[in-house]
Amino acid sequence: MQFDQGYDVIVVGGGHAGTEAAHAAARMGARTLLLTQSLESIGQMSCNPAIGGIGKGHLVREIDAMGGVMGRAADRAGIQFRTLNQRKGPAVQATRAQADRSLYRQAVRSLLDEVPALSLFQDTVHDLIVEHDEVRGVVTGMGLELRAAAVVLTVGTFLGGTIHIGDHNRRGGRAGDGPSIALAERLRAMPLRVGRLKTGTPPRIDAASIDYRSLNAQPGDDQPVYFSRWSRGDEHPRQVPCHITHTNADSHAIIRAALHRSPMYSGEIDGVGPRYCPSIEDKVVRFADRDGHQIFLEPEGLDTREVYPNGISTSLPFDVQIAMVRSIQGLEQAHVTRPGYAIEYDYLDPRDLHPSLESLQLPGLLLAGQINGTTGYEEAGAQGLLAGINAAARAGGLTPWVPQRHEAYIGVLVDDLTTRGTREPYRMFTSRAEYRLHLREDNADLRLMPVARAYGLISDAAWRDFATYRDAIEAERRRLEKTWIRPVDLGDDHGTRQLGQPLRREQSLMNLLKRPEMDYATLLSLPGAGPGPTDPAVCRQVLIGARYEGYLKRQSDQVARQARHEDEPLPVDLDYHSVAGLSAEVCEKLHHHRPATLGQAGRIPGVTPAAVSLLLVHLRRGRTRQSA
Amino acid sequence: MQFDQGYDVIVVGGGHAGTEAAHAAARMGARTLLLTQSLESIGQMSCNPAIGGIGKGHLVREIDAMGGVMGRAADRAGIQFRTLNQRKGPAVQATRAQADRSLYRQAVRSLLDEVPALSLFQDTVHDLIVEHDEVRGVVTGMGLELRAAAVVLTVGTFLGGTIHIGDHNRRGGRAGDGPSIALAERLRAMPLRVGRLKTGTPPRIDAASIDYRSLNAQPGDDQPVYFSRWSRGDEHPRQVPCHITHTNADSHAIIRAALHRSPMYSGEIDGVGPRYCPSIEDKVVRFADRDGHQIFLEPEGLDTREVYPNGISTSLPFDVQIAMVRSIQGLEQAHVTRPGYAIEYDYLDPRDLHPSLESLQLPGLLLAGQINGTTGYEEAGAQGLLAGINAAARAGGLTPWVPQRHEAYIGVLVDDLTTRGTREPYRMFTSRAEYRLHLREDNADLRLMPVARAYGLISDAAWRDFATYRDAIEAERRRLEKTWIRPVDLGDDHGTRQLGQPLRREQSLMNLLKRPEMDYATLLSLPGAGPGPTDPAVCRQVLIGARYEGYLKRQSDQVARQARHEDEPLPVDLDYHSVAGLSAEVCEKLHHHRPATLGQAGRIPGVTPAAVSLLLVHLRRGRTRQSA
């Protein structure tokens, strides 16, 4: 049975990847269908009710600069906002928000509903339509055939999902939702590499059963913080604090005594779990000398009594979960509302993808989100955005967008995935980016809005706004460079008071701004320096540009140097053993991965910059020889 | 594995029956656990996004008078309110609200979260713990054993649920949710009578694809209407209109041509469907001469583009659904977001229940909602409330609440179910009540709050409020009876103007109020008659009492007469053939049903009041003979 005339893009899955993908494709004008198991669970947060954090907040700002959903939804649903690393450099400062689960779902749904070219449909995909080795659509559980120029698969943890609690296990895509078995079997029958990963979630606790008197509260920031440049500043609902408690020696003893009943240690689970988001049993085993781990008690929303105890993800048997929870200060009488559990699921090896996220083996199929071996809403959303854009690009005959590592964390993410693959759930960290100082939260819009505009994701009005902002930064930079202050303008006293020392010779305002102790307000208070821009964001950009000028320039030079070699092709038949100076181990690795370019070679784990230089020398020599 | 110390009451299922049951039991102080498949779907409306209507609105007010959830939740989630039958008598006036699905879920959840004795837990029940022929608890899918003095089962359409769309069918409890198979099998193995019913739902439509220009809008009432006496009057969210369209000859032709592909007509479905809420294919077949049926296009919420087309529930194949939808005015370009479907499920014969909703065969087990063969949120909620109260009563050693037919629609509902059973999904109508004039929406609180107070469901403050209200009505009645107006007080002119005719002789205000053309404002404007009560609800009660005095008295007398015989026992070994004058058919029926009392006999369908009189005579004669 065929349904309708067909679509440009079909997105399968209404999670964080799927909603960004569908939103982006439809905003580009592609007739888009978002097909998901249950329309009720669109935008559902499967695990912790929070968006952002270090590295992740960066992704949210990038998604937002591209006109995406996540930042705006988090602004409407966030019940506690914080800027992390406020005392550190701007590269690692990041925004994090606790979210009200139900408000978050609502916000996502209503942002999708604003896009005319986007249609929703509730059904489960059981198969792909493959014709002439290309993916041309999907077949649903109801037997519908739906056709499209591109299909984006974003089925998260649902493929062949198995839920574990102690030695009890059952099929499921997430607690309360069925797994995707038929589709998993079909994908395993296709020429795709499939692996198995796992992740986990903590038990939830009834706030009414928590004794908060003994716990420290952690409020959000005083100043309102926003993820989205599209938010007007009145979107936040009521703000609430979190509370902090800790596991202790008793909790750890309870866990140790029960390890043989944990599905992870008894051998029940094969899938590899996220190293950076370990279960509490992992932490107790791996950090055996620590006798306490911090737990944030995060409210699940404004209108619910459920609390998410961040830090005790577990798949121990339920009786052990209860004993462990009740050994913790403040939780002595805790009522658990949902058990913690681990989930094992199929993922597809992302090395089988182009950096556009399109399948190497099956053109027309794009993959995004947890299915590519990542973990986290932000990682999923970022990939979804990219895949959505590239699906619409395919349908509309445009060049795909392939962000580079120095342009965006999204570039780092897909480059890492598609060239290195992953053997454990991959999450974003600022340390994964070489050009951190360029990839700040605060300049995500400056980096990406021009791209977004080129792909038709930014309205005329928004683009005018942005241009005004960008021009204001440029104008202010020029103004500061051209405005000079002389010692006589200040007088000794004045100079000492405001500059911390007398001004010895004439200086441009820009040079003064570069001084580490200078802030913008002080600068503008100097005679003839004010009034300056009204938008504090403009000042911030100028300040960061001035203060980190040296570092930024050094990184730009590196990018340029890198770029020169990045695309240098490595011959397919290159005999790495013939490359002088390479260690046996590096040879082995290169031989195994067969990178297409020098850039890719350099990103294979274990291949050092020195090895890359040797490769470069080898290539040069080869060329000289050839041309000789 | 055993969980905790045990509970007083365990409620299984977080639908409309389950949430009322858990809320009521916990407010009575019973330690209550609400156990449901997914905490996310608590309060989910499976089908139409509306609460109330004729007969149903009455149930909502009764639930509300007992301190229940539904009325308050509807007030917080309602996006269009109407008082139906406003030109008819007060007995059949009723409130109806369209609801925002997502706000409704939220409201239910937060009302539950307000009750300290209530805990939630997410898991699926697979079995009952039965010991010494009593139910003592439940066993969950995770293998947990949870114990309680009483278990309330409210699993709706989930027992052995099968979803049908054309010839395609699959297991499911409702679209997007898994069925309850393990529990269905266990119940079928117990000494309970199990039957099969079905119900259906229409496809949903994307508002953006509807051409509203050609359709008539139906707004809500101008005056704000509230279900709940606990609402303060500022709970309503933004109000929106519905739109009206119709099926036509084309639609009917499409349906007729596809009837052989309908699972209901092809014999795929055995379960009996709701007569009063038929599918569109049923309507086309049963009312073959009509060439159009009305459809209300009801928004599913404020923040969503989905629309519920009320009136075209169907399980036709999906391609037929689309063709049928697009044959309708305004829907020519409609995009369907979810298919319509029928669901077949197990129900338990409610004749196996005490009127307290406790199982005859399995003490400690109470059943409420769709599992008892009803349909509708309100019917489910009303039973849930009753079962919750009686579960807590069992746990606390109190007498169960058994509302009578003249006290409440809830009484009519459970009496109908437990004495007559049902062979099709049962829904409430005002015509089912003999004492309609007593069972009004407007006096639900006067009828039931004293009961609620006796069971500990009403706080001291609320009770004081209520007492003030009740006393004010009594005081006003007495005042109107004692205040007399003489012709001289009025003067001819005045009398004619305000009374429509001159006052001939001295009259009490009460007598004047009884005149059909008199309204309260006019009465109070007579010299010496004012100022009267400030609360318009007080005036309304006094007015209805005055105007319908005669009818009300007659019904009260009937109730009294009925009551005298209601409990008259019928000997178990009574030989109905020996009762003079009974028709063979009635004899057969009585013999088959073996009613325990004269009251029950009278409610067996086909047993006429005349037959009951014959039985009464027979009993009297028997007694006289014995005593002779």
Ligand SMILES: Cc1cc2nc3c(=O)[nH]c(=O)nc-3n(C[C@H](O)[C@H](O)[C@H](O)COP(=O)(O)OP(=O)(O)OC[C@H]3O[C@@H](n4cnc5c(N)ncnc54)[C@H](O)[C@@H]3O)c2cc1C
């Ligand atoms: C138990 C658990 C614990 C987690 N723990 C963490 C953690 O500690 N830290 C962290 O960062 N992240 C964690 N996550 C991961 C986080 O939830 C995901 O990274 C994120 O939700 C992935 O988004 P996604 O869009 O790829 O998939 P999902 O959000 O899973 O969305 C998948 C969507 O696809 C739909 N779908 C599935 N199959 C089909 C089909 N065949 N047809 C149609 N629709 C289908 C589903 O209904 C769903 O809407 C956890 C997830 C789970 C389930």
Ligand SMILES: Cc1cc2nc3c(=O)[nH]c(=O)nc-3n(C[C@H](O)[C@H](O)[C@H](O)COP(=O)(O)OP(=O)(O)OC[C@H]3O[C@@H](n4cnc5c(N)ncnc54)[C@H](O)[C@@H]3O)c2cc1C
């Ligand atoms: C397709 C469809 C069409 C309908 N059409 C109409 C209509 O036209 N008119 C009308 O008035 N009514 C209709 N209804 C009925 C209306 O939805 C129900 O009357 C009402 O929801 C019944 O409430 P309930 O509480 O009995 O059950 P439900 O609302 O169904 O709730 C049952 C609850 O039990 C939970 N549950 C099930 N099994 C288990 C288990 N083993 N363990 C734990 N939890 C469990 C479920 O998750 C759910 O929360 C329809 C329902 C459906 C599904």
